[in-house]
Amino acid sequence: MKLQRKNRVRALAVGALAVSGALALSACGSDDTTGGPGASSAKTSNIKCDGKGKLLASGSSAQKNAMDVWVQNYSGACKDTEINYQPTGSGAGITTFLQGQTAFAGSDSALKPEEVAKSKKICKGGEAINLPMLGGPIAVGYNVPGVDDLVLDAETLGKIFDSKITNWNDPAIKKLNPGAKLPDLKIQAFHRSDDSGTTDNFTKYLKGAAPKAWPHEPAKTWEGKGGQAASGSSGVSSQVKQTSGAISYFELSYATAGKIDTAKLNTGAQKPVDATVENASKAISEAKQVGKGEDLALDLNYKTKAEGAYPITLVTYEIACDKGNKAETLPATKSFLTYLASEDGQATLKEQGYAPLPTEIADKVRKAVSSLS
Known part of the structure; x- marks a missing residue:
């Protein structure tokens, strides 16, 4: 699969x-x-x-x-x-x-x-x-043992990256993934350490789609609480690939090249949406x-x-x-x-x-x- x-x-x-x-x-x-x-x-x-x-x-x-x-x-x-x-x-x-x-x-x-x-x-x-x-698309890449089909939404992502949801078996994640075997594992959320347009666009999404879960203003500089930092798209994607429980955001090309699993988004549409060029084009x-x-x-x-x-x-x-x-x-x-x-x-x-x-x-x-x- x-x-x-x-x-x-x-x-x-x-x-x-x-x-x-x-x-x-x-x-x-x-x-x-x-x-x-x-x-x-x-x-x-x-x-x-x-x-x-x-x-x-x-x-x-x-x-x-x-x-x-x-x-x-x-x-x-x-x-x-x-x-x-x-x-x-x-x-x-x-x-x-x-x-x-x-x-x-x-x-x-x-x-x-x-x-x-x-x-x-x-x-x-x-x-x-x-x-x-x-x-x-900006993919949400993750490394969760035993989970290769994950659904998240803007509210849950906002809370994960603002250190309000800290474990992979959190009820909010379970609700979005009723059939998944989510482990009792700490979430390792990685963000960019450098001023980044990817961060700017990612936080614009969080602010626009889930303003209560993400109270910070969109910016190239990371404004969320907690988490760990790495430089560049290559840095955060490498951390996800090698760290159990990790999650981050980076361009789809890095997920593809690194063979990293990416989350589907529950946007309110009938079906969760994959991070693909075709699906991003529909939004653009x-x-x-x-x-x-x-x-x-x-x-x-x-x-x-x-x-x-x-x-x-x-x-x-x-x-x-x-x-x-x-x-x-x-x-x-x-x-x-x-x-x-x-x-x-x-x-x-x-x-x-x-x-x-x-x-x-x-x-x-x-x-x-x-x-x-």
Whole structure:
């Protein structure tokens, strides 16, 4: 049963993201330093190389596994350009970008107004914009001996991560899983130690869907009580894999690569919802565009009760200046981001467990990238 479930998750992760509606740019990063799936077999002959030298970027670790493949493919085609992307986390990536140290930043939540204002100092004559590049679910991974089919809901998750539910045989968990043999085992809840867009999106879900169980305001910095911390998506997923009784949140690609069990969500729909790319796309399709002009920021619906819609989702964005980019890095920046948003670049995401952009959004991103100056 466990193997069949894993295979189903892998198969669904290959599904394309059928998102109706526009994506909005957001900036928050997830971080991690261990790779997932290896190099892609995607075409690289269509990559148009431009610029020379080293292109520095940092931020979201949520996109780290995808970025590894993108960088490898691009570097293989464009020998004169070296791409150096550091998965330091959304918060750190945005900070570094706003200090003018990188050409672009990766983030899993939209830039705040004050961050856009700060960006005008480095984007001479312009400001930072959000360019969506991939989407997908934030999985709730767990390690509970004897349990490979677990159902949780927003209220229970809120209490678990705020240290109000501390044992796996708690009545609230039993009620959601009447047929499961839940052990008398302490819950080891892991959260991100770094400023993270994944944390921001996860806590937005908890606050939006269960405000009484999660009284804290959503943020990139962890605000919950208790628990244990680890750095990056790779850090928390590794802790879940090796710690009996552990639970945490991270991108589906890490669960897939690490063969970690993921919880289904009771959203109020008729059936609990799996963390899959297909189910995340149904939730993302309900998002509203809040960005203006070339800014494509999304307001995600964390309260959806639609059948088959998995509400703990994120969209990862590349943050760049619309105007005022450094002359020495602009050509390579445009060339690399153009590849990421291209059909070939997006095609690599499926095998990594990410959701590619829908065509209408990818077209908007390509247009925005081409206008960078």
